[in-house]
Amino acid sequence: MHLAACTTRRAARCDASALRTNAELAQAADCTGISTRPSALVRMLQWAWCTSGAHCVVRHSGGFMRNWKLASAVVMALGAQAAYAELSVTPAVVSDYDFRGITQSALDPALQLSATYTFSNGIYVGTFASTLDDDSYPDAHLELDGIIGIAGGDPESSFGWDVGFVYYGYPGNSDFDWQELYAGISKGWFSAKLSYSPEFVGLDDSAFYIEGNGTFPLPHGFSLVTHVGYSFGDYWDAAEDTDSGNPYFDFAIGIAKTFGNVDVSLKYIDGSDLKAFDGTPGDVLTTEGKVWLSVSTTFPWGK
Known part of the structure; x- marks a missing residue:
């Protein structure tokens, strides 16, 4: 997810010729x-x-x-035992590819696919793919991420934990590639997560993202889903100095329900003002508030 969009301070860094090596x-x-x-x-x-x-x-x-x-x-x-491994695959259609309150598809629908292979010892590897807006990501029409982590917890007390690493990849234009570490905990209906990138969106500055999520049961199989997140760190401080961004909150609230094997979620997503990304031409990377719809299913069915 590329937030910089060739800001004034770093336009040269966004040029396709400015390749970065790991x-x-x-x-x-x-x-x-x-x-x-x-x-x-x-x-x-x-x-x-x-x-x-x-x-x-x-x-x-x-x-x-x-x-x-x-x-x-x-x-x-990793010491995985394949005989006890489990693969889950989730295709989805969303009204917008939203990432922390910022559209990645210019408020247009996106096709997404995620897959996770989980082993009995809690280690998992996975991938996430999504279509993107061409104007937001020149020459990269697809996001393709790699994920590795380990999760555990105590089912009796409904406590869980999760740590991992994400590689955000953009085939066709690796200038946008970046990496992130994360750690999270959950307890019952609530979860919290902290993410850290040493070189946010492929630039030199680091960034953090902290979020809290809640899911509350409602009558007739519905759930109330809530989210609040905060983006901060050196990257956002530097962006604020050039009026090309700033630390900001994002939030979401909505309902979710499963119909047979189909999961449906309807939310309103918005956040605090993010300079240079609100009302952008063609809705490129805009932070404009929106009603968001997701329809997905997870294979294998019946679990």
């Missing part, structure tokens, strides 16, 4: 069988594998890489 991925060594084909998830897995002390640093050519042998090795290295 030190962990740029080093060269021998990893038997490595190939060079697109996959953000496997690129992220390669990063995790090669920085875990496995004595193998991935060759990196500036683009995406796919290596199914290496991905398999990562899974085995």
Whole structure:
């Protein structure tokens, strides 16, 4: 998710020629069988594998890489027991791709797909894909993220925890790529999460995002869903100095219900004023308030 949109202070950084390399991925060594084909998830897995002390640093050519042998090795290295693993896949249609109160699809509908492979020890790997607005992400018509983490908790007390890493990838224009670490807890109807990026949206400044989410049961199988988040850190402080952004709140409130195997959610999403992103031409990266609708289903059914 690219928030900078070529601000005055950093327009040159947004140019397609200003390619950024990742030190962990740029080093060269021998990893038997490595190939060079697109996959953000496997690129992220390669990063995790090669920085875990496995004595193998991935060759990196500036683009995406796919290596199914290496991905398999990562899974085995994580100590997962495939016999007890579970795969869930969720396709969705949304009225807008909203990310922390900022549209990624210029307030147009988006197609999304997420998949998560969870092992019995709580480790999981996953991916998320979504269509994007062409004007917001030149040459990158798709977001393709890689996710790895571990979750646990105590079902009897309804307490849970979750920590992980996300690689936000944009095939076609890797200038937009960035990474984020996160940690969260949940208790009953409430959850909280803190996310941190050392180089937010591919730039030099760090950023934090803290959020709280609540789901409250209502009659007839409906649920009241709430969300509040706050974006802050060096990136947003620097943006405020140039009138190209500022630390800001976003919030959402709505209802959700499951009809058979189909999940439907209807929300109102808005937030505090975010300079330079409210009422933008063509609704590119706008923070304008909106009514948001999502229709999704999760496979396998019946669980």
